[in-house]
Amino acid sequence: MIHTSDWSEPFSHFPKVTTVHDLVFKRYPSTVDPLIRSTQTNRLANLVKGTTHLVADSQSTKDDLMKIYGIPASRITVIYPGIEPQFKPADQTAIARVQAKYHLPKEYYLTVGTEEPRKNLSRLIEAIKTLPIPLVATGNYGWGQAVPQDKLIKTGFVAELDLPALYSGARAFVYPSLYEGFGFPVLEAMACGTPVVTSNISSLPEVGGTAAVLVEPQSVEAIRTGIKTAEEGHIELIQAGIKQARKFTWEKTAQAMMEVYEKISHQH
Template sequence: MIIRLLKSDFLSLVNNQLAVFPGVGYNKAMRIGWDVSAIPYGTGVSRYTTNLVRALVRLYPQEDYVLFGGSFRQLPLLKSFASSLPSMPQIKYYPLPPKLSTLLFNKWHLSIEWFMGNLDIFHSWDWYTPKVTSGKLVTTIHDLSAIKFPNDTNPKIVRQHRMALEWIKKETAAVIAVSETTKKDIVSILSIEEKRIHVVYEALSEESKVKIVKSEVDNVKKKYSISKPYILAVLSFEPRKNIRRLISAWRKLQNDFDLVLVGKSGYETVESKEGIIVTGYVEGKTLAALYAGAICLAYPSLYEGFGLPILEAFYYEVPVVTSNVSSMPEVAGKAAVLIDPYEIDSIRQGIVRAIEKKDELVKLGKERLKLFSWEKAAEETMAIYEKVVSEK
């Protein structure tokens, strides 16, 4: 089936090749390829891809966009995303399960042009890195957690990430880092020259902007048996999220507050008991209602590439306590209480201060949120495309 799909694209490849000859079907619009395979999975990368592609297509409709969707089970979601865009780009769907994509792009390093035809730009993420022969490769690196914390990460994920990063280091014309912190990690860990790395900040996803009324907050509290004012933590259950220290800090406050942990399961296991409520992964109105009802967001992570829950809390007017390390101060600025994530008492004191300074922090958070937008991210990303295309 895959061979048949590749053959069906052969004429497209030949036709696109004509664009390299002056005067023969030349189109001044850039032909921009995007790997949108991550969109169905509900991760930060999913939200980044969804919102940045949407903003690019809306702001720069004159460009020729071609979306690559490699997925075995999630093709309907990819098709739904493509049809939701302001102007319908071309999209190439291939039933590629993750293991096959790893073989094709990270191990065998096949050319993406086999699937999409010639391109001026192909924008990949830091999970699959195909070869780009006709144009320039631009890659977004979201974080290097698998490389920095290999003992806390599934070994298969570490191997996969290392393979992709090796190709990124060798072949990418431009690397987009989602924070200055990530840029510094890329330089120090991957030894990629600074001149190839561009910082483009993420923003609050459109999907996160859900309007909530009081009755919906009351319903979600009832659903999860939340009986006290609660501290919210939105995270994945892995050691770098610092859950154990957060729980220890909360223990000294548990007479007054519940602790609600929201996120996907991972290397660590926490059970609901004695004021700790574990909801699992939630999204949409449920997540929005949990934010809206929280007394504060506790985000004492040891390492992040960006830190989207900080912006989400700003939107829902919830005071934030977060770490004074990694990317968190960069995102939060002066709109959050910063703590030492390695000190339990610092976390506890930070939670208390955030609750006490709610009005001040909420006001600062609303102003801080205005600094991050997908329109700005799209403008900066397009400038990178234009720069690398103009370079020999």
């Protein structure tokens, strides 16, 4: 049996399993670099015809595969990824160290990810303008038009070891992405005890559940209102988020994957 996740599996007569993380290049093509969009479109179209079974990171991605490619539900299994154990609430010493290292204020909202159109950073910055706390954005520039710099603090690349303290120190984590196949940052922020505001579309409601404030990502006012709601329910969201994050473990992922392998082995 062959299992790949980069959509470039070799020719073989053995059963093939393919993991599909997202279909952003189909759902929101204007937010994907044209060269990447073309490559992914060709690869997945060929792969779908020959793979035995597909694994999707979320029900949202499974639904996209069924709708766009006409794949029957029986050929797709949803298996959620897990979260790394280092993502947990950091102590005040660690938070202060990271804030000093990246020259951050004591109070800030946080967003994480490569700067690209899909991440919806421009609307988030617009939403922050009338709020008293600035936005900290991590990650390097990807592609697309430069975003406004008002009330924005850009850290550039942040070491993975610093992320838990960066999450833990934020008043809220705000992630109004236009599309995600899973949305790891939402889970990471919750695990670190940070209230989360995220989009009400794609996979993000699956990840956040009732522990996140869900907003319409195309609306600046909805994002702003969501941040205010997170401030008002700060304590409740922290507790609910930590509980929600505990549902996603790599042990569960591995067990579900083994069940897929066993099922396919018995069929072949």
